[in-house]
Amino acid sequence: MSKRDRAKKERPYQRKWLYGCFGISKQAFYKRLKKQQVDHQKLIVMVKDYRKKVGSKTGGIKLHNELKTEFIKAGIKIGRDKFYRFLRLNNLLIPKYKNYITTTNSNHMYRKYKNLVKDQVPNRPEQLWVSDITYIKTENGHNYLALVTDAYSKQIMGYKLDNHMRTSLCSEALAMAIKNRKYPNQKLIHHSDRGFQYCNPKYTESAESNNMTMSMTEQYDPYENAIAERINRTLKYEYGLKKTIKNTKTAQQLTQQAVYIYNNLRTHFSLGLRKPAEVHLNPNIKYKSYRKNKLNLPELTI
Numbered sequence: 001m002s003k004r005d006r007a008k009k010e011r012p013y014q015r016k017w018l019y020g021c022f023g024i025s026k027q028a029f030y031k032r033l034k035k036q037q038v039d040h041q042k043l044i045v046m047v048k049d050y051r052k053k054v055g056s057k058t059g060g061i062k063l064h065n066e067l068k069t070e071f072i073k074a075g076i077k078i079g080r081d082k083f084y085r086f087l088r089l090n091n092l093l094i095p096k097y098k099n100y101i102t103t104t105n106s107n108h109m110y111r112k113y114k115n116l117v118k119d120q121v122p123n124r125p126e127q128l129w130v131s132d133i134t135y136i137k138t139e140n141g142h143n144y145l146a147l148v149t150d151a152y153s154k155q156i157m158g159y160k161l162d163n164h165m166r167t168s169l170c171s172e173a174l175a176m177a178i179k180n181r182k183y184p185n186q187k188l189i190h191h192s193d194r195g196f197q198y199c200n201p202k203y204t205e206s207a208e209s210n211n212m213t214m215s216m217t218e219q220y221d222p223y224e225n226a227i228a229e230r231i232n233r234t235l236k237y238e239y240g241l242k243k244t245i246k247n248t249k250t251a252q253q254l255t256q257q258a259v260y261i262y263n264n265l266r267t268h269f270s271l272g273l274r275k276p277a278e279v280h281l282n283p284n285i286k287y288k289s290y291r292k293n294k295l296n297l298p299e300l301t302i
Helices: 003-022 026-054 060-073 080-089 167-179 201-209 226-238 248-264 276-281
Strands: 128-138 141-150 156-162 188-192 212-216
Touching: 026 060, 026 080, 060 080, 128 167, 128 226, 128 248, 141 167, 141 226, 141 248, 156 167, 156 248, 167 201, 201 212, 226 248, 248 276
Parallel strands: 128 188, 188 212
Antiparallel strands: 128 141, 141 156
């Protein structure tokens, strides 16, 4: 008798053994198996729909936290660890990406400011803003995205995307951020790298006239501008800005959509799985540093 025939003959006994292990009848066993298959299909749809709406690179822990209410409504009982295994078995885990380094042109004669925030952390919104520029690829060449982000809430306060890197790119992003302020009477530090755009008197005078104190990185340290670089990476890898986009107009539309989702729909581990816009208006969390070592960094006093 061949192995195939022997396996076929033994299959009914194996199934009977399974029913006995579960302590249920054959009909109940297959009913449970069918429900599990249906539940898995529902889970796959939920995961894909959420990632399509909020971000294609949303990880397992955030997914479980945001979708657990939907699981209950659908009659699906699944814990975080089991859900994580489900994602792995269905090839739904997010691959890790290598960090990238952006370069800055600091070879200029403009005044460079001291670093006022080194080894300190904010304790409220609009105490510390971080500004940076990243590039976006288009079929017509590179475009550039200037961002102004609140370090405490992680909310993107202002942005501007265009096909140049002139100072006006950063100035327009800053103007939007100033317009979006919720606490205009609070003292505010503006932190950036030493690029010529941020050192240009046209830019610094605009910031200082709006009651901001200038601060800049003094040397390369992966944590000095970690917030800006992390947001750049998130916008690129989660919202399609890493791909080569057709043109500047399309890139501007995608950026507007990405910023809205980032601020209003995407949860952050550093915010206790809350959204930036929510935390910006309800500042009741302790700031979490991106540093891997557990340092108790002092808070800014400004």
